[in-house]
Amino acid sequence: MGNHQDCVYCNHCLPCPAGIDIGAMMRLFDQARIAMRPELRAAYAALDANAQDCLACGECKERRPFGMPTVECMAEATGILAE
Numbered sequence: 001m002g003n004h005q006d007c008v009y010c011n012h013c014l015p016c017p018a019g020i021d022i023g024a025m026m027r028l029f030d031q032a033r034i035a036m037r038p039e040l041r042a043a044y045a046a047l048d049a050n051a052q053d054c055l056a057c058g059e060c061k062e063r064r065p066f067g068m069p070t071v072e073c074m075a076e077a078t079g080i081l082a083e
């Protein structure tokens with residue numbers, strides 16, 4: 001399994017100007033994609049900054065080692081996890 005777009009939560013794409021812990025955000029997003037649970041929404045809401053704060057600046061894309069479509073993931077994560 002796995003492909004070049006799998007996030008391994010390494011956070012080599014940080015720092016994020018919006019203060020998003022991208023690795024933690026991606027982990028929540030992946031968990032929600034597999035099986036959505038109410039706890040995941042609560043964990044999302046508890047983050048200091050989450051996918052909704054993404055500025056789509058693209059800075060993380062310049063540093064990502066594995067080709068993650070980070071901006072697109074943040075938009076999709078918002079759709080799944082934001083209340």
Ligand code: SF4
Nearest residue numbers: 016054055057058060
């Ligand atoms: S594109 Fe979004 S997640 Fe990536 S560094 Fe910019 S604000 Fe942070």
